[in-house]
Amino acid sequence: MVLERVKQLASHLTGHSGPPHPFDPLTAKEIEKAVAIVNSEHQGLFYNTVTLWEPRKVEMMAWLADPDHNVRPHRVADVVAIGRGSKVYDGLVDLEEGKIVRWELTEGVQPLITMEDLQIVETVVRKDPGVIEQCRLIGIPPGDMHKVYCDPWTIGYDERFGSKVRLQQALMYYRPHVDDSQYTYPLDFCPIFNADTQEIVHIDVPKVRRPLNQAPPTNFHAEAIKANGGYRTDLKPINITQPEGVSFTVEGRILKWQNWSFHVGFNHREGIVLSNITYNDKGNVRPVFYRISLAEMVVPYGNPEHPHQRKHAFDLGEYGGGYMTNSLALGCDCKGAIHYMDAAFVNRAGESQIIKNAICVHEEDAGILFKHTDFRDDSCTVTRARKLVVSHVFTAANYEYCVYWIFHQDGTIQLEVKLTGILNTYSLNPGESAGPWGTEVYPGVNAHNHQHLFCLRLDPNIDGSANTVYVADAAASDAPLGSAENKYGNAFYAKKTKLETQAGSVSDYDGSTSRTWDMANTNKMNVYSHKPVSYKLVSREVPSLLPKEGSLVWKRAGFARHAVHVTKYNDDQIHPAGRHVPQTSGDPSQGLPAWIAADPDANIDNTDIVLWHTFGLTHFPAPEDYPVMPAEPMIVLLRPRNFFTQNPAMDVPPSYSSTPSQVAAGKRGLSGVIDGMSRLAFGGGREKGGSLDQEV
Amino acid sequence: MVLERVKQLASHLTGHSGPPHPFDPLTAKEIEKAVAIVNSEHQGLFYNTVTLWEPRKVEMMAWLADPDHNVRPHRVADVVAIGRGSKVYDGLVDLEEGKIVRWELTEGVQPLITMEDLQIVETVVRKDPGVIEQCRLIGIPPGDMHKVYCDPWTIGYDERFGSKVRLQQALMYYRPHVDDSQYTYPLDFCPIFNADTQEIVHIDVPKVRRPLNQAPPTNFHAEAIKANGGYRTDLKPINITQPEGVSFTVEGRILKWQNWSFHVGFNHREGIVLSNITYNDKGNVRPVFYRISLAEMVVPYGNPEHPHQRKHAFDLGEYGGGYMTNSLALGCDCKGAIHYMDAAFVNRAGESQIIKNAICVHEEDAGILFKHTDFRDDSCTVTRARKLVVSHVFTAANYEYCVYWIFHQDGTIQLEVKLTGILNTYSLNPGESAGPWGTEVYPGVNAHNHQHLFCLRLDPNIDGSANTVYVADAAASDAPLGSAENKYGNAFYAKKTKLETQAGSVSDYDGSTSRTWDMANTNKMNVYSHKPVSYKLVSREVPSLLPKEGSLVWKRAGFARHAVHVTKYNDDQIHPAGRHVPQTSGDPSQGLPAWIAADPDANIDNTDIVLWHTFGLTHFPAPEDYPVMPAEPMIVLLRPRNFFTQNPAMDVPPSYSSTPSQVAAGKRGLSGVIDGMSRLAFGGGREKGGSLDQEV
Numbered sequence A, B: 001m002v003l004e005r006v007k008q009l010a011s012h013l014t015g016h017s018g019p020p021h022p023f024d025p026l027t028a029k030e031i032e033k034a035v036a037i038v039n040s041e042h043q044g045l046f047y048n049t050v051t052l053w054e055p056r057k058v059e060m061m062a063w064l065a066d067p068d069h070n071v072r073p074h075r076v077a078d079v080v081a082i083g084r085g086s087k088v089y090d091g092l093v094d095l096e097e098g099k100i101v102r103w104e105l106t107e108g109v110q111p112l113i114t115m116e117d118l119q120i121v122e123t124v125v126r127k128d129p130g131v132i133e134q135c136r137l138i139g140i141p142p143g144d145m146h147k148v149y150c151d152p153w154t155i156g157y158d159e160r161f162g163s164k165v166r167l168q169q170a171l172m173y174y175r176p177h178v179d180d181s182q183y184t185y186p187l188d189f190c191p192i193f194n195a196d197t198q199e200i201v202h203i204d205v206p207k208v209r210r211p212l213n214q215a216p217p218t219n220f221h222a223e224a225i226k227a228n229g230g231y232r233t234d235l236k237p238i239n240i241t242q243p244e245g246v247s248f249t250v251e252g253r254i255l256k257w258q259n260w261s262f263h264v265g266f267n268h269r270e271g272i273v274l275s276n277i278t279y280n281d282k283g284n285v286r287p288v289f290y291r292i293s294l295a296e297m298v299v300p301y302g303n304p305e306h307p308h309q310r311k312h313a314f315d316l317g318e319y320g321g322g323y324m325t326n327s328l329a330l331g332c333d334c335k336g337a338i339h340y341m342d343a344a345f346v347n348r349a350g351e352s353q354i355i356k357n358a359i360c361v362h363e364e365d366a367g368i369l370f371k372h373t374d375f376r377d378d379s380c381t382v383t384r385a386r387k388l389v390v391s392h393v394f395t396a397a398n399y400e401y402c403v404y405w406i407f408h409q410d411g412t413i414q415l416e417v418k419l420t421g422i423l424n425t426y427s428l429n430p431g432e433s434a435g436p437w438g439t440e441v442y443p444g445v446n447a448h449n450h451q452h453l454f455c456l457r458l459d460p461n462i463d464g465s466a467n468t469v470y471v472a473d474a475a476a477s478d479a480p481l482g483s484a485e486n487k488y489g490n491a492f493y494a495k496k497t498k499l500e501t502q503a504g505s506v507s508d509y510d511g512s513t514s515r516t517w518d519m520a521n522t523n524k525m526n527v528y529s530h531k532p533v534s535y536k537l538v539s540r541e542v543p544s545l546l547p548k549e550g551s552l553v554w555k556r557a558g559f560a561r562h563a564v565h566v567t568k569y570n571d572d573q574i575h576p577a578g579r580h581v582p583q584t585s586g587d588p589s590q591g592l593p594a595w596i597a598a599d600p601d602a603n604i605d606n607t608d609i610v611l612w613h614t615f616g617l618t619h620f621p622a623p624e625d626y627p628v629m630p631a632e633p634m635i636v637l638l639r640p641r642n643f644f645t646q647n648p649a650m651d652v653p654p655s656y657s658s659t660p661s662q663v664a665a666g667k668r669g670l671s672g673v674i675d676g677m678s679r680l681a682f683g684g685g686r687e688k689g690g691s692l693d694q695e696v
C-alpha cells in the first residue's frame, strides 16, 4: 500500500512515464507541437482552440478491449484558428504522423470568445469617443473613463450585423472605487466591438436614458464587511482530516475508487469529461458510461427591451467552461486531502498555457449509507457513506458555476451544479419599476429574470453500447376502482414507453408522474428481477424553455426546447448547439435539432445512442442574491436500477453492526470501525452514547 | 465565551434550572404526574399517549412577546388512554392546577399503535392454532414456530371489521436462523389480531398459495459479509473534529446558531417540532415560522391483490415517529461534536420511559457558500458554508426514515428525509411474475410498488402572523413573438396567483413551471424590491397520489390528494389525517379535507394561516434496494425571497478574499481564515496551492 502511494507520488511528480492515454487532454508539449505543425504551413493566425480530437469510438472501444493487440488511437489535435478578416480555419493535426490531415476555411461562423478576446475589449471601450460621449451623457466625466468597465459578451446574434464579422457586445459598468462591485453601477448603453478591427462599430442607446446610479456601493470584500460591523466571530472551526491519505488511486488520469474506474478528461469547452466509466462488480468490470459531460448551456434573460434579447449566453459554446475555469486552492474550494489536476490550453499566440489546479478530486463523508434496526431487540447495522467528488469552478463574467461530478458507493453518479457569483444587472431610474421582467435588488439595480439551462450529454454503455431508452412514468392502473382487477383502487405501476426513433425520442418532463428516463440494455436481464439492466436518469429541476417557440433563443438553443432528446451515436455530435456557437442565427438551428431533422427515423432502439438532457432553473432575482449570491445547488442523478443483483455497497465496513443472537447473548456487535473522533458538544467524551454504546 | 459554555454544560448536566419552557415536551416527572392525576379518578387504563398539549397560540404569542408581563401558559398534558373493550378516552390534565380539565369517552376511534402494542402480537401469533396450521400448509412444521416472525401493522381499514374493535394485521415472515433477514421469507397469509382480547380473530389466506421461499438467506450483518468475501479494506478514515467546540448554544431546548433561534420540541407522533423560529437580522429579531413539523405521512402500496390494499401505513398517525425513534450513537449516525436530546414518553402501564439521544444536533461544513472571481485580475472572495442539522431517525418496522432539519447561513431552512432500511416484501411462487405491481428483488421475494408521501405542516410567521400564500409559476409573456412588447419573444416573468380561501387554496405541483408557493407578509414590503417579504416553498419531489379518486387510500389520506392546502390557523388542527388515524374509514375523510369542507370560504389572505405540503416519492423497487436499501434522500427548501435586503451571510468569514487594489499592489488578501488542515492527497503539504497561494 505504501509502495502504491510512492508510485503514484512519483508518477504525479514526474509526469506520465508512458505515452498519454488516448482520452488524455493534449499536453502543453502536444499543443505546441500542433501549433508548430500548423505554423509551418499557415502564417498570421490567432489560435482559438487547440484541443484533443477525441478518438473515434469504434477504434477506441477496440483498443480499450484489448490494448495489447489493437491499434492505439493516434493523438490528434483539433485546431481552430482565426486569420485577418475574421477568417475561421478548422483543422486536424495528427501529432504522431506530424502532419495536418484536415484544413478548411469555414465560412460564416464565429468560434468561441477566449479570455484574451474578452480582455481586449475593456481597453478599447475606454478610449472610444462614442463611448466617452455616452458616459458623459449619463454623468461620467471623460476624466473618469478609467472607472468604466465592461463585461464583454459575444453578441449572441443581432440580425443587423449577421455572422460574418466577429462581434462582442460590451455590458457596461462603473466603479466609484477600483474595489467597488461594478454590478451596482450598470450603464444603460451597449457598445458593439469588432474583434477583427478591434474597434467599436456601434452603440445601442435606449430611448429612455438612465443616468449613473447614485446609490452608495454595496460590497462583500473584507474592508466593506469590516466597515459594516465586521465578520461574525461565533463560527468555530470544523477540521476535516485524512491521516492515512485518500481512498482513491490515480494512474495518469484514470481514477479508481470504491469499484469505480474512469478517465478524467478536460477540455476548453465542456470542462470535465468523464470517459470509460466502469464498475467492478465482484470482479466483473462492467461498463456503465462511455462518456459523460456538460455539453452546453444557455442563460436566456427575460427582459424584452432591446437589446436585452441578446443576453442569452451559451457559456460553454460561446466562451468555454474550461477556458473560464478557476485555479483552485487548498482549503478554500474543498477540504480534506485533495488531488489537483492542471489544464493546458493554447493562447492566442499559439503558446501553451497552464491553469494550475483546474480540477479538484477529493472524498467526503456522506452521512448514513444505510441503517436498519430490528424493533424487537434493537439489533442494528448502520454504515456511513463516502463520496468521491471531481469538480471544477468556472467564472462566466458575473456568474460562477461550480460543477461537481460525484460518485457514490451505491452505484449512483451525481452531477451537482452550484450557482454563485453575482447577478447580471441593468440600470433603473429612480421611481421606475423593474417588474415584471426583473427585480430591483438594490436601489437603481435591476436584475433581470433569467433561466440557467444546462445540457448534459450522456453516452451510456450499460453492459455494452447497444442501449435503449424508456420514458418511465408512475401511473395508476387503467382498471377502474371497484373492478375485479382493482377493487380498492390502489393499483399502480411504472409505465414504460420505449423511444424508438430520433424524432420520437423528444420528450418533456412530467413532475406529476415523477418521470424518469431509463437507459437500458435489453439484451441483458437482471437475473432476479427479469428486467433489463439499466441506469435511470432522475432529474427534478427541469423547467420549460420560456422564450417562445420561434424566438431567437428557441432557434439558437434547440437543445433546450425539450428535456430529453436521444440520438444514434455519431463521433462528430458533441456540441448540441453546434460546433461554432457565437453569432449563429438559429436559421436553421444548429446541433441537436439539425441532427434529428437530418434523420428523424433513425433507429435508437438497441443500438449505440446518446441521451441529451436539459435541466436547470428559472431565476427570479431577489435582494438576497445581492451583492453576491449564496450558492444554489441543482442535482441530477444517474441511478442503477436492475443493474446489480443486490445493494452493491453491503461490504462497506459498518459503523456498528449487531445481530439478534449477539444482542440475546449480551455480546457486542462489530464496532471496531466506529469513528473515535466524535465528541459530545458540551463537555464529556464518549460516555453518554446512545443505544449502541449501551449494548457494548 | 468560556463562561457561557460552562453555564450550558452545567445546565445540561443538572437539567433545566427553571420551569420548562411552554413548548418543552413533558418531562418524565410531568408524565408521571399526569398519570397519577388520571389514576386518582379513573382505573384500569392502559396509557396510549401522555404528551404536551401545546399552548394556545394567542396566549403563547403574547407570552413570547413579553414573558415578564404576560401569563405563562400552563403545562397541560394531552392524554389518550384505553380501557377494556377498546374504550378510548381523550383527556387534558392541567399539571399546574393538578386536575383533569377534560375527560371524554371517544366512540368509534382507535388511537395509534405503540411499540408495546406491536411487541405483543408476535408472541400471540406463534401460539395460535390457525397460524400454526397455515404455517404447516406452506412448509413450516409446528416445531419451527419460534422461527416465525411478524411485523404487526395497524389494520389500516378493513370494511369487514370496521373501527370499533382495535385490530392489527400481522405481516408474516420466517427466519431460517435468528440472524437471517426475515424479509427474504415472507409468508403468504395474514392473521388479524384483536388488541383488546389479545387473540387472532381472522386469517386472510390467498386463493393461490405460496409455499415458504427456498432461496438461501441474503443478509448484511457482519458474518454474512465475511462469508461473502469480507468487508472492503480500501476506505481510509475521514476525521471530522471541532477542537474549539460547536458554534451553537443551547439553553433548555432553545438553540441559537448563526442568527437563528428556535425551540426544539419532540413528540411521540411528529418527532421533532421546531417552534418560534426567528432570525436576528442585524439586531432585529424577525419571526419566520411559528411552528414547523412533519405532521403525517402515508405509504400506499400498489398491489391490488387482497388484502394488500390494507398496506398503506400512516407511520406518524398510526405508530408515531417519536415512539419509533432510534437512540442515536456518537460517530454512527453523525460525526463531529454532537449534542443529543433525550425523549420522554409514557408506557402502557403509565410509567415514564426515556429514549436516550433521540435527537442529534450538530454542525457540518457545507461547501462553498459563495464565490466570485474577477476575470480581469483573479481577485477573488470565497467563503465556505456551515449548516446546523437537527435530526432523528425512526424505524417503522422494515423501513428507516432519517429526518434532518437543516438551517443554512443564507436564511434557508431545509428538510431532508432519507429513506433506508428494508423493503416490505411478499411471497412469490417460482415462475410467477411480480409485475406490474412489484419487482422480484431476490428469488421468491416480491417487493410491491409504493409511495412515500409526507405531509409537512408549516405555520408561517413571516414578520408576523398575518400571512398570504401565492402560487408562483414561471410564465412566458402573453404578448406574442414579434409584437411591440415582445419582439424577440424572450419575455418571461413570475406569475403569482393569490390563494384567498381554504377551498381555493388546493393546488397541485407543476414541474414545467417550476412552481413554488410563496408565504408572504403583504403588510411589509422589501425596501429595495418593493415586493412583500416572503419565504418560498421549493419542493421538487411531488408525485401525484396514485390510488384512485374514491379509493380507500384517497379517502383516508385526504392530505395526500394535492401538493398544497392552506387553512386558517386553528389550535386544534395539527394532524391532517385526523387525531386518531388507525381504522378510520375515510367516510367521511378526517383532518384536512374535513376542515376545509367545514368552512370552504374561510379567508386565508393576510391572516394567520397554515400551509400543508405533501411531497415524497414513488418507489418502484429494484434488486439494488435489497437486502438493505441505500439511503435515498428527498429535499424541501424554505428560502427567503425579498425577506432580507441583501445576502444575509456576507459577514461569514471568508476562506480567502482579495480585492483588485490588493492584487494590483502585489499584496495578499485576507487569508487568515484559510483552513490549515487540508493537504494534498499524494505527498506534499501546501506547497502546490492554486491561484490564491500564488498571489500570496
Ligand SMILES: [Co+2]
Pocket (backbone or CB within 6 Å): A419, A450, A452, A619
Ligand atoms: Co441566476
Ligand SMILES: [Co+2]
Pocket (backbone or CB within 6 Å): B419, B450, B452, B619
Ligand atoms: Co420505499
